[in-house]
Amino acid sequence: MQKRYPRLIVNLSKIESNAKTVLKACNAAGITVAGIMKGASALPEVVKTMADSGVAQIGSSRMEQLIAAHNLGVKQPLMLVRVPMLSEAEEVVKCVDISLQSDINVLRRFNEEALKQNKIHKVFIMMDLGDLREGFWDWEEATAAAVEVETKLSGLYLLGVAVNLGCYGSIVPTPEKEQELVDLAAKVEAAIGRKLDYVSGGASTSYMRVLDGNMPKGINHLRIGEQIILAHDAPVYWGYDTPQFHRDTFRIQAEVIEVRDKPSFPVGERFVDAFGNAVQYEDRGIRRRMLIALGKCDYGAYPEELDVLPEDEGIEILGASSDHTIIDIQDAKREYHVGDIIEFGLKYSTNVYLTNSPNVHVEYVRD
Numbered sequence: 001m002q003k004r005y006p007r008l009i010v011n012l013s014k015i016e017s018n019a020k021t022v023l024k025a026c027n028a029a030g031i032t033v034a035g036i037m038k039g040a041s042a043l044p045e046v047v048k049t050m051a052d053s054g055v056a057q058i059g060s061s062r063m064e065q066l067i068a069a070h071n072l073g074v075k076q077p078l079m080l081v082r083v084p085m086l087s088e089a090e091e092v093v094k095c096v097d098i099s100l101q102s103d104i105n106v107l108r109r110f111n112e113e114a115l116k117q118n119k120i121h122k123v124f125i126m127m128d129l130g131d132l133r134e135g136f137w138d139w140e141e142a143t144a145a146a147v148e149v150e151t152k153l154s155g156l157y158l159l160g161v162a163v164n165l166g167c168y169g170s171i172v173p174t175p176e177k178e179q180e181l182v183d184l185a186a187k188v189e190a191a192i193g194r195k196l197d198y199v200s201g202g203a204s205t206s207y208m209r210v211l212d213g214n215m216p217k218g219i220n221h222l223r224i225g226e227q228i229i230l231a232h233d234a235p236v237y238w239g240y241d242t243p244q245f246h247r248d249t250f251r252i253q254a255e256v257i258e259v260r261d262k263p264s265f266p267v268g269e270r271f272v273d274a275f276g277n278a279v280q281y282e283d284r285g286i287r288r289r290m291l292i293a294l295g296k297c298d299y300g301a302y303p304e305e306l307d308v309l310p311e312d313e314g315i316e317i318l319g320a321s322s323d324h325t326i327i328d329i330q331d332a333k334r335e336y337h338v339g340d341i342i343e344f345g346l347k348y349s350t351n352v353y354l355t356n357s358p359n360v361h362v363e364y365v366r367d
């Protein structure tokens, strides 16, 4: 059969290796790891690879992905990491073992549902320590919710407290921030009269504390996706030297559909582009450029987020519409022809869209 493009090449051996590296470092620091699969949209082989690597739980923000993982026969407890919708209580309690929670009314609804289904549903109390996405803000309110779960909501089991950082508010998971969660956990433990199972200190951004060896004592759980599936942010955004991780886990291949010299400045009366944006163009005269059959429908709104690989240095992504990306190749190191395949590296933003696109053909490789 003819190969179809765009084609997403997923290297399962490298993902497995990244997972093992994360697990080894975290376990040595007394930290249990939940593997979070939403950055790869729960592609089945990625989920299986993550599960086989030995993470303690498998998590996602989306019920669709968790149900898919269940249907794949994943043995680990499943964990919903987006605070749930009231309307999905029945389904979450039915299909998922653990959820992160930030609203007392949702907790009460989950309790009713668990009692009705004759189950014990496990919950984390989510604390907002400044990133300003989900979580209780007031410590008294969070502690009161924990006490209510512990003493009144017998269909629920309070597994621990959790925080998320570095998502909306760009807040760094410093040792001081992590310590705040440890302090909150101590307060909750004093109020309920027992130890919590888990104090969950965040996502891949919190893995920097493991790399630095300065995670405060008491943080014993992390929820890690990006560092396993892409391992991009630690070296690229945070400046860590991480040769122990593979960054070429996901690659997107696209086919060249036009190569031609054209003006760099649009010709005619200008208004807005396909997405309604008034765009600035620079007149650099006639330039050689190519079109590839890959667009915003596939990788999201920002074509410049595609990572140009070293072999293609000198090309410049000019822009894109839904189905086309336009690339300046005037100063490219090599020649391009219609029918050629060009490959890009990926990061979280582009990967999350590409793995979600029905137009993208996935190929799994192992090496």
Ligand SMILES: *Cc1c(COP(=O)(O)O)cnc(C)c1O
Pocket: 036, 038, 039, 061, 081, 082, 100, 164, 202, 203, 204, 205, 223, 224, 225, 226, 227
């Ligand atoms: C997405 C998410 C994670 C995992 O994030 P990564 O950056 O992929 O490690 C963990 N916790 C919560 C609450 C999330 O929403």
